[in-house]
Amino acid sequence: MKWLLRFYRSSVGKKILMAVTGLVWVVFVIEHMAGNLLALKSPEAINRYAAFLKTSDEVLWTFRIGLFVALVVHVDSMVKLTALNWTSRPARYAKVSYQAASPAARTMRWGGVFLLLWLVYHILHFTTGHLHPDFSHTDVFNNVSVAFQSGGKVASYAAAMVALAFHLYHGVWSMFQTAGANHPHVEKPRRWLATAIAILIPVGFLTVPFAIFFGIIG
């Protein structure tokens, strides 16, 4: 286990852990978004899908714990690397001029913190129902269609999806570099892939809230 500790203690090792755990969440987020789109088909379709996810407690909790552990590792590395990075240049420049860093790259930390806080809210809203006025554990469609009558709720979810878009635009591209894949073969595709994911996932997620708000489904 000494090797694992050395890996974890190094800046490069922690960054690789961020890439791997980030990928776990990217896969989850794609699956989650695709599942949500069933709400466009019919209330029964999404409710049946939600019931399917809960068929087995063992499987459900395996996935939940897996995602939770991945998030803890991701955030733990982020906190430690951020502490390292913020103390590596104690004196600032009078004149700062970014030449290459994209707005997405520069908002990874605060955007990530926002996503984390929003995630807590999101779970209390739609998973446990604590922050939902009319929550049902079986009628998922009812939960969303009640929630997204409110413009404020739609705006909150839209803000989170903008943050997700930024995070993925840099994160997915960066992931390849961190994992060591930067062959000329992947150089262009990884930019396209990151752009596509950063657009398609948030747009996919937002179609349901907007469709409900504008009365297209509901």
Next chain:
Amino acid sequence: MNLTLHVWRQAGPSEAGRLVTYDAPDVSPEMSFLEMLDVVNERLIERGQEPIAFDHDCREGICGSCSLVINGVPHGPRRGTATCQLHMRTFSDGDHIWIEPFRARAFPIVRDLIVDRSAFDRIIQTGGFIGVSTGSAPDANAIPIPKAVADRSMDAAACIGCGACVAACPNASAMLFTAAKISHLGLLPQGRPERTKRALAMVQRMDLEHFGGCTNYGECHTACPKEIPLETIALLNRDYLKASLVSRD
């Protein structure tokens, strides 16, 4: 041209520093940036003031001694150019130019614009070498190396170790420097035997020197006077991951 310079002055490592404004009149566009500073210094000396201390040696872009963050960019605005090779024609009459030292916790200021970059030497000492048998020179081309591999190694070997990557990185990370050395040596058969040890040792030293981590901003590559490719950092990451898994130390 007439320029106004805002230069970081600091009498010693633990002295407080500040930006001081100087006029630089009659600057010729043919001068290099360092020649312009030489002229400013001549005038300061004539007036009995301390000249501005800055690092330089070859003045032909190969030694890695010169530094300076010029208007927020290490080595100034011209891509792929070290400060000593930057010419005043890059600037316009009436410009204000901010001149600051490379800033990083691992590069403490010695005086004015001079910083101590020996942290890089210590990274090199842990792994920036290969084992060779001494004696007569080996036959040229005794070890076949594909041209494409030699080219990639050579691109990385162009690193002059100036530290602009650290100065440019918002995290003051030394990844591009370390990656250049790891790529330059690890890609060639002569550097293979130490490849695993090298990755572990150099990354460990980099962290011990308190350089920051890489967030793939890409600022290092843009500032690099030798335009070391970002691809080298991917190779470092891959070598480090592999070394962590296979090393028996």
